[in-house]
Amino acid sequence: MGVGPWPGGPEQWPDDPRYDPELLAQGDRRNVVDRYRYWRMDAIIADLDTSRHPLHIAIENWGRDFNIGSVVRTANAFAVAQVHIIGRRRWNRRGAMVTDRYQHLEHWEDVASFARWCADEELPILGVDNVPGSVPIEGRELPRAGVMLFGEESQGLSAEAREAAEVILHITQFGSTRSINAGAAAAIAMHAWITQHAEIPGPTSR
CATH class of the missing domain: 3.40.1280.10 (SPOUT methyltransferase, trefoil knot domain)
Known part of the structure:
Protein backbone atom coordinates (compact mmCIF):
# COMPACT_ATOMS: atom_id res chain seq x y z
CA MET A 1 0.00 0.00 0.00
CA GLY A 2 1.20 3.52 -0.67
CA VAL A 3 3.92 4.94 -2.87
CA GLY A 4 7.70 4.98 -2.84
CA PRO A 5 10.02 7.99 -2.71
CA TRP A 6 9.24 10.94 -4.97
CA PRO A 7 10.94 10.20 -8.28
CA GLY A 8 13.94 12.27 -9.32
CA GLY A 9 15.52 13.17 -6.00
CA PRO A 10 15.31 16.35 -3.88
CA GLU A 11 15.86 18.66 -6.85
CA GLN A 12 12.58 17.37 -8.29
CA TRP A 13 10.54 17.71 -5.10
CA PRO A 14 7.46 19.96 -5.29
CA ASP A 15 7.88 23.47 -3.90
CA ASP A 16 4.84 23.31 -1.63
CA PRO A 17 4.94 23.62 2.18
CA ARG A 18 2.21 21.01 2.52
CA TYR A 19 4.63 18.28 1.47
CA ASP A 20 6.70 16.43 4.08
CA PRO A 21 10.41 16.12 3.13
CA GLU A 22 10.72 12.84 5.04
CA LEU A 23 7.81 11.29 3.15
CA LEU A 24 9.13 12.60 -0.15
CA ALA A 25 12.46 10.94 0.58
CA GLN A 26 11.21 7.65 2.04
CA GLY A 27 7.79 7.14 0.46
CA ASP A 28 4.29 7.38 1.87
CA ARG A 29 2.71 4.13 3.13
CA ARG A 30 -0.13 5.77 5.05
CA ASN A 31 -3.82 4.99 4.63
CA VAL A 32 -4.69 8.24 2.83
CA VAL A 33 -6.31 9.05 -0.51
CA ASP A 34 -3.99 9.78 -3.40
CA ARG A 35 -4.36 13.56 -3.29
CA TYR A 36 -2.87 13.59 0.22
CA ARG A 37 0.18 11.51 -0.67
CA TYR A 38 3.38 13.01 0.78
CA TRP A 39 1.43 15.72 2.66
CA ARG A 40 2.22 16.55 6.28
CA MET A 41 -0.40 15.34 8.72
CA ASP A 42 -1.25 18.85 9.93
CA ALA A 43 -1.69 19.96 6.31
CA ILE A 44 -4.13 17.12 5.68
CA ILE A 45 -6.15 18.01 8.79
CA ALA A 46 -6.23 21.68 7.79
CA ASP A 47 -7.47 20.78 4.32
CA LEU A 48 -10.14 18.45 5.71
CA ASP A 49 -11.29 21.23 8.02
CA THR A 50 -12.29 23.31 5.01
CA SER A 51 -14.88 20.76 3.92
Whole structure:
Protein backbone atom coordinates (compact mmCIF):
# COMPACT_ATOMS: atom_id res chain seq x y z
CA MET A 1 0.00 0.00 0.00
CA GLY A 2 1.20 3.52 -0.67
CA VAL A 3 3.92 4.94 -2.87
CA GLY A 4 7.70 4.98 -2.84
CA PRO A 5 10.02 7.99 -2.71
CA TRP A 6 9.24 10.94 -4.97
CA PRO A 7 10.94 10.20 -8.28
CA GLY A 8 13.94 12.27 -9.32
CA GLY A 9 15.52 13.17 -6.00
CA PRO A 10 15.31 16.35 -3.88
CA GLU A 11 15.86 18.66 -6.85
CA GLN A 12 12.58 17.37 -8.29
CA TRP A 13 10.54 17.71 -5.10
CA PRO A 14 7.46 19.96 -5.29
CA ASP A 15 7.88 23.47 -3.90
CA ASP A 16 4.84 23.31 -1.63
CA PRO A 17 4.94 23.62 2.18
CA ARG A 18 2.21 21.01 2.52
CA TYR A 19 4.63 18.28 1.47
CA ASP A 20 6.70 16.43 4.08
CA PRO A 21 10.41 16.12 3.13
CA GLU A 22 10.72 12.84 5.04
CA LEU A 23 7.81 11.29 3.15
CA LEU A 24 9.13 12.60 -0.15
CA ALA A 25 12.46 10.94 0.58
CA GLN A 26 11.21 7.65 2.04
CA GLY A 27 7.79 7.14 0.46
CA ASP A 28 4.29 7.38 1.87
CA ARG A 29 2.71 4.13 3.13
CA ARG A 30 -0.13 5.77 5.05
CA ASN A 31 -3.82 4.99 4.63
CA VAL A 32 -4.69 8.24 2.83
CA VAL A 33 -6.31 9.05 -0.51
CA ASP A 34 -3.99 9.78 -3.40
CA ARG A 35 -4.36 13.56 -3.29
CA TYR A 36 -2.87 13.59 0.22
CA ARG A 37 0.18 11.51 -0.67
CA TYR A 38 3.38 13.01 0.78
CA TRP A 39 1.43 15.72 2.66
CA ARG A 40 2.22 16.55 6.28
CA MET A 41 -0.40 15.34 8.72
CA ASP A 42 -1.25 18.85 9.93
CA ALA A 43 -1.69 19.96 6.31
CA ILE A 44 -4.13 17.12 5.68
CA ILE A 45 -6.15 18.01 8.79
CA ALA A 46 -6.23 21.68 7.79
CA ASP A 47 -7.47 20.78 4.32
CA LEU A 48 -10.14 18.45 5.71
CA ASP A 49 -11.29 21.23 8.02
CA THR A 50 -12.29 23.31 5.01
CA SER A 51 -14.88 20.76 3.92
CA ARG A 52 -16.06 18.79 6.95
CA HIS A 53 -19.77 18.14 7.16
CA PRO A 54 -21.91 19.55 10.02
CA LEU A 55 -22.70 16.02 11.22
CA HIS A 56 -21.36 14.90 14.60
CA ILE A 57 -21.06 11.29 15.74
CA ALA A 58 -21.24 10.24 19.39
CA ILE A 59 -20.54 6.81 20.86
CA GLU A 60 -21.12 5.55 24.37
CA ASN A 61 -18.06 3.77 25.77
CA TRP A 62 -18.87 2.17 29.11
CA GLY A 63 -17.26 -1.22 28.45
CA ARG A 64 -14.44 -0.44 25.98
CA ASP A 65 -16.40 -1.36 22.89
CA PHE A 66 -14.15 -2.70 20.12
CA ASN A 67 -16.43 -1.17 17.47
CA ILE A 68 -15.43 2.41 18.28
CA GLY A 69 -12.37 2.26 16.04
CA SER A 70 -14.40 1.23 13.02
CA VAL A 71 -16.93 3.99 13.74
CA VAL A 72 -14.12 6.56 13.85
CA ARG A 73 -12.74 5.23 10.57
CA THR A 74 -16.13 5.59 8.89
CA ALA A 75 -16.60 9.06 10.37
CA ASN A 76 -13.28 10.04 8.82
CA ALA A 77 -14.35 8.62 5.45
CA PHE A 78 -17.48 10.77 5.52
CA ALA A 79 -15.65 13.86 6.85
CA VAL A 80 -17.88 14.40 9.86
CA ALA A 81 -17.23 17.43 12.00
CA GLN A 82 -16.30 15.60 15.18
CA VAL A 83 -16.51 12.25 16.96
CA HIS A 84 -17.51 12.31 20.63
CA ILE A 85 -16.64 9.48 23.01
CA ILE A 86 -18.92 9.35 26.06
CA GLY A 87 -17.82 7.40 29.12
CA ARG A 88 -14.42 5.73 29.33
CA ARG A 89 -11.62 7.84 27.92
CA ARG A 90 -9.65 4.88 26.65
CA TRP A 91 -10.81 2.86 23.67
CA ASN A 92 -9.28 0.36 21.25
CA ARG A 93 -7.90 2.38 18.35
CA ARG A 94 -6.81 -0.55 16.22
CA GLY A 95 -9.99 -0.57 14.14
CA ALA A 96 -9.54 3.12 13.31
CA MET A 97 -6.55 2.24 11.10
CA VAL A 98 -4.80 5.47 12.14
CA THR A 99 -7.70 7.62 10.86
CA ASP A 100 -8.17 8.96 14.40
CA ARG A 101 -5.10 11.13 13.76
CA TYR A 102 -7.02 13.08 11.14
CA GLN A 103 -10.39 13.18 12.89
CA HIS A 104 -11.38 15.65 15.61
CA LEU A 105 -12.19 13.69 18.76
CA GLU A 106 -13.77 14.87 22.00
CA HIS A 107 -14.28 13.02 25.28
CA TRP A 108 -17.22 13.45 27.66
CA GLU A 109 -17.53 11.97 31.13
CA ASP A 110 -21.25 11.30 30.84
CA VAL A 111 -24.33 11.74 28.67
CA ALA A 112 -25.56 14.72 30.69
CA SER A 113 -22.51 16.89 29.98
CA PHE A 114 -22.57 15.94 26.32
CA ALA A 115 -26.29 16.70 26.03
CA ARG A 116 -25.74 20.14 27.56
CA TRP A 117 -23.06 20.89 24.96
CA CYS A 118 -25.42 19.78 22.18
CA ALA A 119 -28.13 22.09 23.54
CA ASP A 120 -25.70 25.01 23.67
CA GLU A 121 -24.63 24.32 20.07
CA GLU A 122 -28.25 23.81 18.97
CA LEU A 123 -27.47 20.33 17.67
CA PRO A 124 -30.35 17.85 17.89
CA ILE A 125 -29.41 14.37 19.13
CA LEU A 126 -30.60 11.46 17.01
CA GLY A 127 -30.25 8.14 18.77
CA VAL A 128 -29.71 5.07 16.61
CA ASP A 129 -30.92 1.79 18.12
CA ASN A 130 -33.56 -0.82 17.33
CA VAL A 131 -35.58 -0.44 20.50
CA PRO A 132 -39.35 -0.28 20.99
CA GLY A 133 -40.66 3.08 19.86
CA SER A 134 -37.83 3.75 17.42
CA VAL A 135 -38.69 4.84 13.89
CA PRO A 136 -37.12 3.77 10.57
CA ILE A 137 -34.21 5.86 9.34
CA GLU A 138 -35.22 5.02 5.78
CA GLY A 139 -37.11 7.96 4.29
CA ARG A 140 -36.60 10.06 7.41
CA GLU A 141 -35.55 13.66 6.79
CA LEU A 142 -32.37 14.13 8.79
CA PRO A 143 -31.25 17.55 10.05
CA ARG A 144 -28.25 18.98 8.23
CA ALA A 145 -26.52 19.90 11.49
CA GLY A 146 -26.95 17.35 14.22
CA VAL A 147 -25.58 14.42 16.20
CA MET A 148 -26.04 10.71 15.65
CA LEU A 149 -25.63 8.91 18.97
CA PHE A 150 -24.78 5.21 19.12
CA GLY A 151 -24.70 2.83 22.08
CA GLU A 152 -22.45 -0.10 22.79
CA GLU A 153 -22.52 -3.31 20.79
CA SER A 154 -23.98 -5.44 23.58
CA GLN A 155 -26.29 -3.03 25.41
CA GLY A 156 -27.29 -0.45 22.81
CA LEU A 157 -28.13 3.05 23.97
CA SER A 158 -28.22 3.60 27.71
CA ALA A 159 -31.38 4.86 29.36
CA GLU A 160 -29.74 8.28 29.75
CA ALA A 161 -28.88 8.40 26.07
CA ARG A 162 -32.39 7.44 25.02
CA GLU A 163 -33.76 10.19 27.25
CA ALA A 164 -31.40 12.78 25.75
CA ALA A 165 -32.29 11.90 22.15
CA GLU A 166 -34.84 13.93 20.23
CA VAL A 167 -35.79 10.77 18.34
CA ILE A 168 -34.48 7.22 18.15
CA LEU A 169 -34.02 5.78 14.69
CA HIS A 170 -33.50 2.20 13.63
CA ILE A 171 -32.21 0.55 10.47
CA THR A 172 -34.86 -1.71 8.98
CA GLN A 173 -33.82 -5.37 8.88
CA PHE A 174 -35.34 -8.32 7.05
CA GLY A 175 -33.43 -11.39 8.25
CA SER A 176 -33.41 -13.50 11.39
CA THR A 177 -30.80 -11.66 13.44
CA ARG A 178 -32.03 -9.28 16.11
CA SER A 179 -29.38 -6.65 15.38
CA ILE A 180 -26.46 -5.83 13.13
CA ASN A 181 -22.92 -4.96 14.20
CA ALA A 182 -22.69 -1.52 15.80
CA GLY A 183 -19.90 -0.45 13.46
CA ALA A 184 -21.94 -1.49 10.43
CA ALA A 185 -25.04 0.27 11.78
CA ALA A 186 -23.07 3.49 12.25
CA ALA A 187 -21.79 3.31 8.67
CA ILE A 188 -25.30 2.81 7.29
CA ALA A 189 -26.70 5.68 9.35
CA MET A 190 -23.90 8.06 8.35
CA HIS A 191 -24.39 7.19 4.71
CA ALA A 192 -28.12 7.92 5.03
CA TRP A 193 -27.13 11.45 6.10
CA ILE A 194 -24.61 11.71 3.26
CA THR A 195 -27.19 10.84 0.61
CA GLN A 196 -29.40 13.69 1.86
CA HIS A 197 -26.90 16.47 2.50
CA ALA A 198 -23.49 15.89 0.90
CA GLU A 199 -22.47 17.14 -2.51
CA ILE A 200 -21.92 13.91 -4.39
CA PRO A 201 -19.14 14.13 -7.02
CA GLY A 202 -19.31 12.49 -10.42
CA PRO A 203 -17.53 9.31 -11.52
CA THR A 204 -13.94 8.94 -10.40
CA SER A 205 -11.00 7.98 -12.56
CA ARG A 206 -7.97 6.15 -11.25
